[in-house]
Amino acid sequence: MPTGTAIRDVSQQLFDAAERVLLQGGPNALTSRAVTTEAGCAKGVLHRHFDDFDAFLAALVLDRIGRIRAQGHALHAAAGTNTVADNLTAALMDLFGSVAVAIVGLVTARDELRARLHQAGSSGVPVLTEATAMIASYLTAERAQGRIPSGADVDMLALTLIGTGHLLFAGRQGVAPEADEVRKVVTSVVAGAAR
Structure with missing residues (x-):
């Protein structure tokens, strides 16, 4: 995702991506990188919105x-x-x-x-x-x-x-x-x- 492009409802987008990763690969597949890749955003987006x-x-x-x-x-x-x-x-x-x-x-x-x-x-x-x-x-x-x-x-x-x-x-x-x-x-x- 290009820098400066606003993501609407970031938390929901990340939650939905996490669900897809969880359903496809189970708990062990659920990493911050897998979530952000699935969401189509930079890894830093998750860490800007959540402490860890x-x-x-x-x-x-x-x-x-x-x-x-x-x-x-x-x-x-x-x-x-x-x-x-x-x-x-x-x-x-x-x-x-x-x-x-x-x-x-x-x-x-x-x-x-x-x-x-x-x-x-x-x-x-x-x-x-x-x-x-x-x-x-x-x-x-x-x-x-x-x-x-x-x-x-x-x-x-x-x-x-x-x-x-x-x-x-x-x-x-x-x-x-x-x-x-x-x-x-x-x-x-x-x-x-x-x-």
Whole structure:
């Protein structure tokens, strides 16, 4: 990129490039040079906007957590519409069909990144923790409407759905499970709450 050419929304451009590198090559392929090359900018651009590469990665993860929270608001608003299984299936497909599984691998692989995320207030495994809260909030709203049994432990259901969803999507090298496979798991978990 020529000197003096302004880059619009630099952080977003770098985040999107990092996602592509992460999805194509995994956590070990994610370097500042790989990100800036993918973004089509000089390496110095990243370091002008972030203190170091781990600060960049922490900002990337926090940005993606923000997206999960936005998805959570939409899911919560969907309570009482469609079926519970359809809403949960769509949410899991959207969540794990994105870069979330790769980010979990990235957080697991980088000790300094985990430390920075915990300093920023993230707990547990960032992304999965927020996704669990999103599902629990939705299930609480459905329980209030009587579409989930009143005695259902929504926190345990959410953990089960996120854990199972992660296992369904992890290790597939870019080939996501079919919606019917995800719906089958969701239906089994939700049906278990009714017992």
